[in-house]
Amino acid sequence: MIRVRASQIFTHAVEDAVAAKKMLDEGKSFTEVVSQYSTCPSKENGGDLGWMPEDNAMALMGEISEQDQGKILGPIHSPYGYHILQITEIEKEEGEIVFNPDTPMTEVNRVLPEVHSLLFKHFHIGMPVTGYKPEETIFTVCEQHGKTVGEVLSLLNKEAGGKQVRFISPEQLKEKMKAGEPIVLLDIREQWERDIACIEEATFITRENCESILADLAPDSEIVVVDWKGDRTESFQKFLGQRGFTNVQGIEGGIDAWAEKVNTRMARYDIDEEDDDYRYEDIFDDVQ
Structure with a gap:
């Protein structure tokens, strides 16, 4: 996994976006062009948008590799205007190992309350009717369902590695x-x-x-x-x-x-998370 830092030139006018890109192609510095054309509040910081996780960066910029540092993308047309982006830094993120084959499933369930749906979605491991027993471990569950321990561990550790909230x-x-x-x-x-x-x-x-x-x-x-x-x-x-x-x-x-x-009179709603057309608007994908 990587994380990406980017800077942005944003404008509502297509003419300004074209002129800004022309200046960049002529060798002008990104910060200089930001100062002249960007209307984004990030202009005060040279257009810097800060760091974003790989998934969020990819949603905006497409596939990214470590070789893309310094790359300029755009103009990109969004519902809000025109964006020109520069990838300023790329860093690898090392995942922390949280679970091992002998980790009790009760502990996995504590760290990842959604473990039942994760295992069903990715490995078709059914949800236990009465919850996991104290003696059940990742290894025993994999053995019972004929699944590869390494693959299951990889998924669970990836999910748990980001649980810092x-x-x-x-x-x-x-x-x-x-x-x-x-x-x-x-x-x-x-x-x-x-x-x-x-x-x-x-x-x-x-x-x-x-x-x-x-x-x-x-x-x-x-x-x-x-x-x-x-x-x-x-x-x-x-x-x-x-x-x-x-x-x-x-x-x-x-x-x-x-x-x-708390507010039991408040309306509640549901989201079909299996709907590929549904996604949250990523606030930090297209920050203006």
């Missing part, structure tokens, strides 16, 4: 809000989700307003990320960490758990 329970968050503590709630969902259910105190953060919102926050601000079920908090926490924010949490179970445990 901190969570706050809906009940704890409610108490903090009731006490008037200075919490910053950032809603990273899509507009249609927010139309169905939202926490009024949360700020809706999008590609368009991301830079301006973050610019107004102190690095040690207590930030709580609002998403559907907490599944996307990890990536956004990592993004914020790369921007220097040190106190970021997600709601345990997301807004779905908030509706279940």
